[in-house]
Amino acid sequence: MGWSTWYGFGCEYTAESIKAVADAIVASGMRDAGYTYVNIDDCWQLEERDSDGKIQVDPVFPDGIQGLANHVHARGLKLGLYTDRGTQTCAGRAGSEDHEAQDAATFAEWEIDYLKSDNCNSDAGRIEEQYRLMREELDTATSKTGRPIVYSICAWRFYDWAPSVGQLWRTGEDISADWAESNCGGVFDCMTTNAKYAAYAGPNGWNDPDNLQVGNGMSVDEQRTQFNLWAIMSAPLIAGNDLSAMSEETRQILTNKDVIEIDQDAFGLQGVPVRTEPDTHVEIWAKPLNGPGKRAVLLFNPDAGSHDITVRFADLGLGKSAVQLVDLWTKQDLGRFHDKYTVKNVASHASVMLRATGVEPEIPSGTAYLSDLTWIYAANASGPVERDRTAGKRGEADGGPIVLGDRAFEKGLGVAAPSAVLFRLGKACSRLTAQVGASGVIPEGASIVFRVLADDQLMYESARIFDGGNTETIDVDLTGKYRLKLVALVSDPAQNTVEAVWADARVQCH
Numbered sequence: 336m337g338w339s340t341w342y343g344f345g346c347e348y349t350a351e352s353i354k355a356v357a358d359a360i361v362a363s364g365m366r367d368a369g370y371t372y373v374n375i376d377d378c379w380q381l382e383e384r385d386s387d388g389k390i391q392v393d394p395v396f397p398d399g400i401q402g403l404a405n406h407v408h409a410r411g412l413k414l415g416l417y418t419d420r421g422t423q424t425c426a427g428r429a430g431s432e433d434h435e436a437q438d439a440a441t442f443a444e445w446e447i448d449y450l451k452s453d454n455c456n457s458d459a460g461r462i463e464e465q466y467r468l469m470r471e472e473l474d475t476a477t478s479k480t481g482r483p484i485v486y487s488i489c490a491w492r493f494y495d496w497a498p499s500v501g502q503l504w505r506t507g508e509d510i511s512a513d514w515a516e517s518n519c520g521g522v523f524d525c526m527t528t529n530a531k532y533a534a535y536a537g538p539n540g541w542n543d544p545d546n547l548q549v550g551n552g553m554s555v556d557e558q559r560t561q562f563n564l565w566a567i568m569s570a571p572l573i574a575g576n577d578l579s580a581m582s583e584e585t586r587q588i589l590t591n592k593d594v595i596e597i598d599q600d601a602f603g604l605q606g607v608p609v610r611t612e613p614d615t616h617v618e619i620w621a622k623p624l625n626g627p628g629k630r631a632v633l634l635f636n637p638d639a640g641s642h643d644i645t646v647r648f649a650d651l652g653l654g655k656s657a658v659q660l661v662d663l664w665t666k667q668d669l670g671r672f673h674d675k676y677t678v679k680n681v682a683s684h685a686s687v688m689l690r691a692t693g694v695e696p697e698i699p700s701g702t703a704y705l706s707d708l709t710w711i712y713a714a715n716a717s718g719p720v721e722r723d724r725t726a727g728k729r730g731e732a733d734g735g736p737i738v739l740g741d742r743a744f745e746k747g748l749g750v751a752a753p754s755a756v757l758f759r760l761g762k763a764c765s766r767l768t769a770q771v772g773a774s775g776v777i778p779e780g781a782s783i784v785f786r787v788l789a790d791d792q793l794m795y796e797s798a799r800i801f802d803g804g805n806t807e808t809i810d811v812d813l814t815g816k817y818r819l820k821l822v823a824l825v826s827d828p829a830q831n832t833v834e835a836v837w838a839d840a841r842v843q844c845h
């Protein structure tokens with residue numbers, strides 16, 4: 336959580352205006368709400384390096400970056416800086432290409448805490464290599480100073496290597512304070528793209544749909560909806576407005592502690608849409624929270640007219656029992672409900688964020704097929720996860736029979752990778768067995784990989800599967816584990832989703 340110069344200031348800032356924002360973060364209560372990083376984006380550096388190749392700070396920083404770092408650190412905040420992997424930044428200032436080690440050492444010496452690396456003026460063929468190189472040089476530099484630097488990859492789309500390189504990675508192009516599609520990406524676009532990569536998010540690695548646009552001109556409903564969506568997606572909350580001149584309304588949106596708590600939940604799952612109504616387009620989102628029976632629920636109306644929105648508790652992966660609901664904007668305890676809850680007349684682009692407390696589904700017993708159990712979370716790149724058929728990638732039950740190679744399977748889960756499905760085991764199970772493979776075509780040059788995690792620990796990883804005919808057999812020990820996560824990921828330069836199956840997937844339990 337933090338703030339960035341980019342959307343509020345562009346290149347028009349000075350050490351003084353950034354200090355004023357740092358002071359406002361403290362005075363407005365934003366620091367106490369969790370906003371920590373003060374990020375200087377493009378334009379702090381000069382176009383030319385000095386005769387030793389060292390990066391030069393623009394004279395609008397008379398005390399250098401270190402001077403600003405001191406100001407920010409003295410207030411219990413952290414400082415972020417910006418560079419570019421290419422020869423120049425997007426605004427034409429010096430980039431880090433061929434100066435990675437020198438810049439990493441300089442940044443560490445200035446005591447910065449965060450580095451965003453952009454993608455302008457660069458060689459497309461060197462993208463992974465250059466982002467990795469800067470990560471290594473930051474590690475080298477910070478191992479000497481002992482002050483870690485968060486690494487933010489700004490490559491304008493998702494790359495499957497990014498989660499192993501950065502702590503956060505942009506999933507799309509630049510956002511704007513615009514609901515509808517604009518020149519790059521309106522709020523709705525950035526959200527839709529970001530949602531596709533939910534399976535990759537988790538503690539210490541986050542999909543980044545770009546900065547908040549709260550306070551930058553959208554309607555109040557739209558600002559709250561962006562805040563809700565970013566929070567349920569566990570996205571970085573980086574404010575993009577001028578915090579030294581914000582309205583009380585903006586301040587209140589940015590400091591909604593209940594919604595921030597949803598974003599920061601220790602479980603670290605990226606919430607997902609669990610239902611989209613075909614006629615009205617309204618969406619119901621859910622995110623399991625750290626705590627038994629706890630879910631964040633978002634009822635969201637992206638449509639042009641008002642609609643009633645109903646959440647069915649069966650869609651939340653909860654067991655059958657009453658569910659208690661709290662509205663996180665009105666702070667009202669709404670009471671306990673059975674089966675479903677309806678909010679009347681949700682305005683266009685508005686949303687309602689609820690905290691739901693019910694009971695977890697029963698833990699499995701005996702030999703149980705996963706497709707007969709209730710999952711508590713399912714991220715799927717396209718359409719729903721299917722039981723005993725392939726994913727189909729659109730609506731419910733649109734897939735076909737499960738076939739791997741020339742073998743047909745009656746049981747199994749059909750997913751559209753990247754995908755992650757989470758089950759509760761409650762320490763009752765000892766073994767998972769399954770047969771995995773792609774049920775659809777794997778595009779030329781792409782591959783798919785399957786992972787089994789139990790309590791966030793990697794228990795199994797398949798080889799890269801390049802061919803629809805190839806399968807692997809899984810046999811994983813689950814003794815003593817609470818949660819099982821089945822992950823299927825795709826490596827593909829064209830960002831296709833690929834249909835995959837966990838055929839015959841079953842657990843053996845007491």
Ligand code: GLA
Binds near residue numbers: 377424489508
């Ligand atoms: C690119 C990035 C933005 C911002 C600008 C700065 O467009 O995607 O986030 O950093 O450059 O020039």
